[in-house]
Amino acid sequence: MVSPSHQGLPELTRRGLLAGVGGTGLLALLAACNAAGSAPDPAGSAASTGGAGRRGGTLRAGSPPPPTAVDPVTMYDGSAIAIVQLVAEYLIWLDRDFKLVPRLAQSWTSAQDGKQWTFKLRPGVTFSDGTPVDAAAVKASFDRLLDPKSKSAALSAFETILSPGGVAATDGATVTFTLDRPFSDFPYLVSAGNYNAVILKPDYAGDFTKNAIGSGPFLLKSYDSATGASFVRNEKYWDSGKPYLDGVEIKFYADDQADLLALQSGDIDAQILSRPALVEPLGAAGAVTVDTVKGTGVTVLTLRVDQAPFDRKEVRQAVAYALARPDILQSIGTGVGDLGNDHLIAPLFPAAPADIAQRAQDKQKVAQLLQAAGVPRLSFTLTFDPPSKDYAVTIQSQLKQAGITVKLDQRSSNDFYGGDQAKDTPWLFTSANLVGWAGRPVPSQFIIPMVKSHAVWNGSKYANPALDKAADAYDRATTDADRKAQAETIAQILHDDVPIVITYWAGAVRAYNGKKFTGIQAHPSSYVDFSTVSQK
Numbered sequence: 001m002v003s004p005s006h007q008g009l010p011e012l013t014r015r016g017l018l019a020g021v022g023g024t025g026l027l028a029l030l031a032a033c034n035a036a037g038s039a040p041d042p043a044g045s046a047a048s049t050g051g052a053g054r055r056g057g058t059l060r061a062g063s064p065p066p067p068t069a070v071d072p073v074t075m076y077d078g079s080a081i082a083i084v085q086l087v088a089e090y091l092i093w094l095d096r097d098f099k100l101v102p103r104l105a106q107s108w109t110s111a112q113d114g115k116q117w118t119f120k121l122r123p124g125v126t127f128s129d130g131t132p133v134d135a136a137a138v139k140a141s142f143d144r145l146l147d148p149k150s151k152s153a154a155l156s157a158f159e160t161i162l163s164p165g166g167v168a169a170t171d172g173a174t175v176t177f178t179l180d181r182p183f184s185d186f187p188y189l190v191s192a193g194n195y196n197a198v199i200l201k202p203d204y205a206g207d208f209t210k211n212a213i214g215s216g217p218f219l220l221k222s223y224d225s226a227t228g229a230s231f232v233r234n235e236k237y238w239d240s241g242k243p244y245l246d247g248v249e250i251k252f253y254a255d256d257q258a259d260l261l262a263l264q265s266g267d268i269d270a271q272i273l274s275r276p277a278l279v280e281p282l283g284a285a286g287a288v289t290v291d292t293v294k295g296t297g298v299t300v301l302t303l304r305v306d307q308a309p310f311d312r313k314e315v316r317q318a319v320a321y322a323l324a325r326p327d328i329l330q331s332i333g334t335g336v337g338d339l340g341n342d343h344l345i346a347p348l349f350p351a352a353p354a355d356i357a358q359r360a361q362d363k364q365k366v367a368q369l370l371q372a373a374g375v376p377r378l379s380f381t382l383t384f385d386p387p388s389k390d391y392a393v394t395i396q397s398q399l400k401q402a403g404i405t406v407k408l409d410q411r412s413s414n415d416f417y418g419g420d421q422a423k424d425t426p427w428l429f430t431s432a433n434l435v436g437w438a439g440r441p442v443p444s445q446f447i448i449p450m451v452k453s454h455a456v457w458n459g460s461k462y463a464n465p466a467l468d469k470a471a472d473a474y475d476r477a478t479t480d481a482d483r484k485a486q487a488e489t490i491a492q493i494l495h496d497d498v499p500i501v502i503t504y505w506a507g508a509v510r511a512y513n514g515k516k517f518t519g520i521q522a523h524p525s526s527y528v529d530f531s532t533v534s535q536k
Helices: 078-087 137-144 184-190 256-265 276-284 311-323 325-331 363-373 388-400 444-450 463-477 480-495
Strands: 060-062 090-092 101-102 106-109 117-122 168-170 174-180 218-224 228-233 249-252 287-301 338-339 379-384 405-410 432-437 504-512
Touching: 060 078, 078 218, 078 228, 078 249, 090 184, 101 106, 106 184, 117 137, 117 184, 137 168, 137 174, 168 432, 174 480, 256 276, 256 504, 276 287, 276 504, 287 311, 287 338, 287 388, 311 405, 311 480, 325 338, 325 388, 325 504, 338 388, 379 388, 388 405, 388 432, 463 480
Parallel strands: 060 249, 379 405, 379 432
Antiparallel strands: 090 101, 106 117, 117 174, 168 174, 218 228, 228 249, 287 432, 287 504, 338 504
16 A cells, blocks of 8 residues: 555555544544643653553564654654654653543643644653753644645644644743644644654754654664664653663564564564454464454445445445444454444544444345335446455455345555546545555544545545534534534434445454563554553
8 A cells, every 4th residue: 555645645554554644633532631621631640550560671572664764754654653652752642542641741721612722741851862842842843744845644634724833832831733723622633643743853854763862761772674673761751760671672574474473482572563363363372462452443345426326325225234244343353343334433432423223234125225226236346455355355245145246356556546646546436445544543534534525535425515514513512522412413424325334443453472571552553652561
């Protein structure tokens, strides 16, 4: 698949492309923000997770080599993100439950109905070279991400929300963001949910692996693009007593099997990026420890509503009712994740609706819907690229059992995502296709680019003013109740109209040696926080 930073495409699901912030919009402020829009720092330590761990030792982790330069501004792959997250930090961390956790920002408040946001920085924090982490550094970091010349992978996240010139250092410890429009969930855009948004020194020159200066728990000691990276404890880390480890070593492996064999043999202690299909059987056998977490990664079956046969809603609904979702979750998702219900509010999102009945396979209903549409014998072509092959074959098989004929059209990833993005690229202009989307921390990051009228990545060509209105209201909502109400409206519209079919939401796993280490966790976006990892 292609890089969003290079091609202007969405962050799409792949082995090394794990976390997504393309698009705009965000969901309810979680426990970190109260009703007034302020997020106090509980107990003064954002990273505190309980009792102190055992100090000492080095964690060895395996990962694929980054496909491009390890640059916080332009990175998009899971390996580069992990390397940067060990060294640099965000204003706000995003935990495994997608809750906002204060890090470099100690608190934040909103004004002007969500159009202005003010962040108070944690006092006394310094970069690893002793330079203060102050408002000037924060402003410089976001000015850099907002500058088109920087080729930032985060540009699409800020589109229509924050423009160049919208960030001000009010004083040494206060940063104010003035938005283009009210946006009640803006804190997610400056959190780890926007993985490029780490705070760097104002003079950062793009040479991260040679001059990695951050405020995180570890210091980058060495980096080799072929073999891996070595880290040592940052003795000046602001969260007293952490990290517990003396260091971290990341070893690069060319393929998943080599990475897994290294874990089994003891050459490494953990994986940065684990594949459920490979590690779940080993976890069940007790060979390794596998931590599992819900996620929002998803492969979407997109149906073009502006042309036959999917210009009839009954036909789209028939396809949705022909699929056995639990079987797909088990066979394609390895049983790790949640059932999908043909809308974009994943079960992990706090605003997820609870009152929409789960769509289940119903072959009789399929026949009735096709008859009502005047299409008693449905056939269509399904286009996809290699990562979606197994899913495509499963769809073909299940739809055949319901009397629907599917012709498979596999393209190379370059072909599938290539072409003119405004006219003929297969992933946006074929009648039916499968597109893998990396997880987002909030539903609007799916809704706005994928299904709003005339959206940039609207492959279904779906347009519904009622959905557009609800999506806009969701972004403006200032209470959890309002957000949940708008989310339910959005979900019901999509569930009924079926411009997209979502059979399951992929979870995430992380495999490690549980006999030697504790504190290692899976994350929905495969992020790493090793500050509380310790030896047993």
